[in-house]
Amino acid sequence: xxxxxxxxxxxxxxxxxxxxxxxxxxxxxxxxxxxxxxxxxxxxxxxxxxxxxxxxxxxxxxxxxxxxxxxxxxxxxxxxxxxxxxxxxxxxxxxxxxxxxxxxxxxxxxxxxxxxxxxxxxxxxxxxxxxxxxxxxxxxxxxxxxxxxxxxxxxxxxxxxxxxxxxxxxxxxxxxxxxxxxxxxxxxxxxxxxxxxxxxxxxxxxxxxxxxxxxxxxxxxxxxxxxxxxxxxxxxxxxxxxxxxxxxxxxxxxxxxxxxxxxxxxxxxxxxxxxxxxxxxxxxxxxxxxxxxxxxxxxxxxxxxxxxxxxxxxxxxxxxxxxxxxxxxxxxxxxxxxxxxxxxxxxxxxxxxxxxxxxxxxxxxxxxxxxxxxxxxxxxxxxxxxxxxxxxxxxxxxxxxxxxxxxxxxxxxxxxxxxxxxxxxxxxxxxxxxxxxxxxxxxxxxxxxxxxxxxxxxxxxxxxxxxxxxxxxxxxxxxxxxxxxx
Numbered sequence: 001x002x003x004x005x006x007x008x009x010x011x012x013x014x015x016x017x018x019x020x021x022x023x024x025x026x027x028x029x030x031x032x033x034x035x036x037x038x039x040x041x042x043x044x045x046x047x048x049x050x051x052x053x054x055x056x057x058x059x060x061x062x063x064x065x066x067x068x069x070x071x072x073x074x075x076x077x078x079x080x081x082x083x084x085x086x087x088x089x090x091x092x093x094x095x096x097x098x099x100x101x102x103x104x105x106x107x108x109x110x111x112x113x114x115x116x117x118x119x120x121x122x123x124x125x126x127x128x129x130x131x132x133x134x135x136x137x138x139x140x141x142x143x144x145x146x147x148x149x150x151x152x153x154x155x156x157x158x159x160x161x162x163x164x165x166x167x168x169x170x171x172x173x174x175x176x177x178x179x180x181x182x183x184x185x186x187x188x189x190x191x192x193x194x195x196x197x198x199x200x201x202x203x204x205x206x207x208x209x210x211x212x213x214x215x216x217x218x219x220x221x222x223x224x225x226x227x228x229x230x231x232x233x234x235x236x237x238x239x240x241x242x243x244x245x246x247x248x249x250x251x252x253x254x255x256x257x258x259x260x261x262x263x264x265x266x267x268x269x270x271x272x273x274x275x276x277x278x279x280x281x282x283x284x285x286x287x288x289x290x291x292x293x294x295x296x297x298x299x300x301x302x303x304x305x306x307x308x309x310x311x312x313x314x315x316x317x318x319x320x321x322x323x324x325x326x327x328x329x330x331x332x333x334x335x336x337x338x339x340x341x342x343x344x345x346x347x348x349x350x351x352x353x354x355x356x357x358x359x360x361x362x363x364x365x366x367x368x369x370x371x372x373x374x375x376x377x378x379x380x381x382x383x384x385x386x387x388x389x390x391x392x393x394x395x396x397x398x399x400x401x402x403x404x405x406x407x408x409x410x411x412x413x414x415x416x417x418x419x420x421x422x423x424x425x426x427x428x429x430x431x432x433x434x435x436x437x438x439x440x441x442x443x444x445x446x447x448x449x450x451x452x453x454x455x456x457x458x459x460x461x462x463x464x465x466x467x468x469x470x471x472x473x474x475x476x477x478x479x480x481x482x483x484x485x486x
Contacts, residue, residue, distance in 0.1 A: 082114030229455025237453030276385035412443030
């Protein structure tokens, strides 16, 4: 949809990921802003996405598509971490280096070169500042300036600033002296996705942990950070108060009057033997290890199903597990250039299934927090079935990713390092649903703040408050993005 805009738009949200679309469109956030009399635009890499079109047209939101014609250098994207991050002390980034080193000869050479630069940065900090100047050639894009001027926004909100086009647009808005805000789509974006190419005037954080990371990683002042919660988690609060589980369970072919476990899977990149654990658990369910009535729902992550991180051989193995008491719940994906674009009904189904589960099993996903929002316990599978894999290619390493390490430090989730431990943890929660209750509540609060169903309302209030602020002048803006010492 190519809308020519002559008057100023109040708020322009940049959505380059399906989970960000869920955060702003499936929560009523943009609808609230419209109800406040604010004009809203949404920028995406795919304006033909049926989900986006339907939601935007229904709410009077202008939908724009932006994909830079300036060729993106994949080498540049891969090299950024070596110049700007302390990769040796970040498990999530160090594993990327190891993976690149073993990918192919060309990728390996770049990885070795990058690591050399990383080492030299410790001695010669000017290398880092030189790279940041070099980076400007990728961010200064005339067509992005024309695009932002066409929309003419008062406020630009970025949800995933490490994405190439999104970083360009955020940078451009800063250069045009337009108010900017970063409202992150996920809990791992600050610590695991690499340095943001552009910062903003204001920040909307999930909870205390994310607010602290904004301060730690980017030296953001507390006064510029609002802790609002997670808009799409408001649904969990609604489901807790008025669950509607039976229709979803029945549709899968399970008995809604009987208990079930919920296994939320990850990509084989993170949990290479997870399919073996699901198969083992399915065998236990069919054998009555957890009681004659226990059932199992296994749900592949979208990254299991599509994209470079998928292993399609898993899908056949999952389908082979289907029995009277074991079912597979595939995510409802939309055909789109927007990664992991999901139907609105999918989140409603997921929330109800989590609420009804005796326990949620996963290898280190956001779904652990989702589970805590509906008071369902979570067990992390930090092992590789019967295999003995090297740490850097094992599910064990995920528990050491910065965001997961913080989450697990609160003691809310139980970590299993073997089949026996997994069985023991599950039996404990099945027999004692309130086990570990206080630690679970504390972990949920630290990650998302208050669980009162008002996160969307608070985000709306924060955005309206930002609109009421006078724009920081370019002179006063901190355009020199701080980089933590290596």
